[in-house]
Amino acid sequence: MLTQRPRGMHDILPQEASLWHEIEEAARRICARYGFSEVRTPILEHTELFQRGVGENTDIVEKEMYTFNDRGGRSMTLRPEGTAGAVRAYVEHKFYGGPQPIKWFYLGPMFRYERPQAGRQRQFHQFGVEVFGVADPAVDAEVIALGLDFLEDIGLEGLRLELNSVGCPQCRPMYRERLQAYYRPLREQLCEDCRDRLERNPLRLLDCKRETCKALAERAPRIEEALCEECRAHDEGVHRHLEAAGIAYEINPRLVRGLDYYTRTAFEVVEDGIGAQGTVLGGGRYNGLVEELGGPSVPGIGFAAGLERLILALEQRRGEGTSETGVDVFGIALGDEASVELTGWLRRLRALGCRAERGFEGKSLKAQLKAADRLGARWALILGEEERRRGVVMVKDLAGGEQRELPVLEVESWWKETEHGTGR
Ligand SMILES: [Zn+2]
Numbered sequence: 001m002l003t004q005r006p007r008g009m010h011d012i013l014p015q016e017a018s019l020w021h022e023i024e025e026a027a028r029r030i031c032a033r034y035g036f037s038e039v040r041t042p043i044l045e046h047t048e049l050f051q052r053g054v055g056e057n058t059d060i061v062e063k064e065m066y067t068f069n070d071r072g073g074r075s076m077t078l079r080p081e082g083t084a085g086a087v088r089a090y091v092e093h094k095f096y097g098g099p100q101p102i103k104w105f106y107l108g109p110m111f112r113y114e115r116p117q118a119g120r121q122r123q124f125h126q127f128g129v130e131v132f133g134v135a136d137p138a139v140d141a142e143v144i145a146l147g148l149d150f151l152e153d154i155g156l157e158g159l160r161l162e163l164n165s166v167g168c169p170q171c172r173p174m175y176r177e178r179l180q181a182y183y184r185p186l187r188e189q190l191c192e193d194c195r196d197r198l199e200r201n202p203l204r205l206l207d208c209k210r211e212t213c214k215a216l217a218e219r220a221p222r223i224e225e226a227l228c229e230e231c232r233a234h235d236e237g238v239h240r241h242l243e244a245a246g247i248a249y250e251i252n253p254r255l256v257r258g259l260d261y262y263t264r265t266a267f268e269v270v271e272d273g274i275g276a277q278g279t280v281l282g283g284g285r286y287n288g289l290v291e292e293l294g295g296p297s298v299p300g301i302g303f304a305a306g307l308e309r310l311i312l313a314l315e316q317r318r319g320e321g322t323s324e325t326g327v328d329v330f331g332i333a334l335g336d337e338a339s340v341e342l343t344g345w346l347r348r349l350r351a352l353g354c355r356a357e358r359g360f361e362g363k364s365l366k367a368q369l370k371a372a373d374r375l376g377a378r379w380a381l382i383l384g385e386e387e388r389r390r391g392v393v394m395v396k397d398l399a400g401g402e403q404r405e406l407p408v409l410e411v412e413s414w415w416k417e418t419e420h421g422t423g424r
């Protein structure tokens with residue numbers, strides 16, 4: 001146990017880290033273009049926040065949360081998603097009192113006790129955005145465009161946007177009844193989960209993944225016929241804004257978010273070629289959530305994307321991740337005094353931006369040159385006892401092979417010229 005990580009918890013090793021940086025940098029870059037600022041909320045929140053914010057009848061709350069009592073006896077939960085914490089922060093810091101919209105993004109680890117599989121871990125990472133305070137369909141289109149720009153920026157191809165409206169508290173109850181009326185005579189054909197959902201949360205019957213349930217969902221009444229006037233107008237507005245932005249979409253009437261505070265727009269971006277579960281980003285409008293979590297009635301919309309899945313997709317496209325840290329100078333000291341001196345000028349070189357490494361433990365010249373080679377260093381600076389007494393250092397071009405002597409006092413100006421010459 002001591003040398004084994006917990007199931008579903010993943011070490012991101014140095015050779016994978018560069019891919020993570022790439023994805024995180026893309027998220028920040030695209031968010032800056034759209035005027036979104038980063039929010040960092042705690043990884044731990046009061047359990048009640050997720051019970052209310054994610055929903056009591058969801059798999060997440062019923063089966064997947066890491067919940068425990070802290071030493072003060074309070075029930076705490078490792079966040080299973082990012083929206084509830086963002087809403088809590090928006091309300092707690094009274095952002096609703098200032099100019100709207102508030103546009104936030106977050107990046108960080110989430111925790112769900114699920115069966116681990118490729119691209120799905122118990123500790124996983126999400127990039128997500130939230131917009132509070134504006135109900136305009138232009139915001140829906142902007143959020144979707146941001147998500148697509150991000151996915152395209154990191155190099156995903158074959159992306160498909162699926163879109164639906166889940167109605168609102170005015171029109172959805174009638175649709176629920178219609179769904180129940182359709183499904184009740186078919187009850188025996190439903191899977192166990194769906195039989196359970198039929199009375200509590202019938203919309204979720206539409207996105208069940210079992211084959212028999214899928215077939216029944218195909219013929220179920222469609223929500224678009226049940227939408228109220230406002231929902232229909234909003235939906236059409238979203239379509240028009242998307243079309244103006246050159247974004248293609250498909251209406252998927254079985255795309256639902258089953259909770260009451262989800263309203264109108266629901267969307268998913270599907271990538272073809274990552275396997276059966278191809279959704280790489282999903283989100284929607286939640287005009288009732290801020291109020292549900294103790295704030296005023298303020299509209300909101302957001303999405304989240306699981307980074308593990310994106311990493312997997314990128315690795316499949318590019319082959320294994322490589323970490324090119326890069327080394328400019330490898331310092332080789334021969335002898336104790338030389339080693340001490342090397343410590344001094346390596347620090348000065350690094351202060352100039354030079355990526356410098358060195359050999360340790362008084363290894364032979366041959367062994368240290370080998371180490372420099374292994375790191376792909378461009379130059380070796382060799383300081384032997386004899387050179388040290390004469391106040392010089394040997395500069396060896398590890399790509400070309402030439403070497404020359406350089407006064408130790410000129411090492412810094414040599415680097416400045418060299419750096420300049422290589423255009424780094
Ligand atoms: Zn409606």
Ligand SMILES: [Zn+2]
Nearest residue numbers: 191194208213
């Ligand atoms: Zn089912």
